[in-house]
Amino acid sequence: MGGGNAQKSKTAREKNLEKNKAPKGSQLDSNKKAMNIQCKVCMQTFICTTSEAKCREHAEAKHPKADFYQCFPHLKK
Numbered sequence: 001m002g003g004g005n006a007q008k009s010k011t012a013r014e015k016n017l018e019k020n021k022a023p024k025g026s027q028l029d030s031n032k033k034a035m036n037i038q039c040k041v042c043m044q045t046f047i048c049t050t051s052e053a054k055c056r057e058h059a060e061a062k063h064p065k066a067d068f069y070q071c072f073p074h075l076k077k
């Protein structure tokens with residue numbers, strides 16, 4: 001009877017291992033997908049959580065002569 005319990009907990013542990021493995025892989029995938037902000041002037045990509053202020057920083061630093069919305073037209077309201 002005791003053996004039966006041990007086997008159950010072993011299975012539970014293996015299931016937990018599988019659970020721990022899965023998010024790591026999917027997180028890598030979502031990190032790749034998250035690079036969906038792109039400067040249209042130099043084609044540099046930014047993670048989707050990049051704030052508008054950071055985009056402005058990039059535009060001002062890299063393309064002082066270009067219009068901010070030329071770099072990031074998606075931020076135009």
Ligand SMILES: [Zn+2]
Pocket residue numbers: 039040041042043044058059062063071
């Ligand atoms: Zn740029």
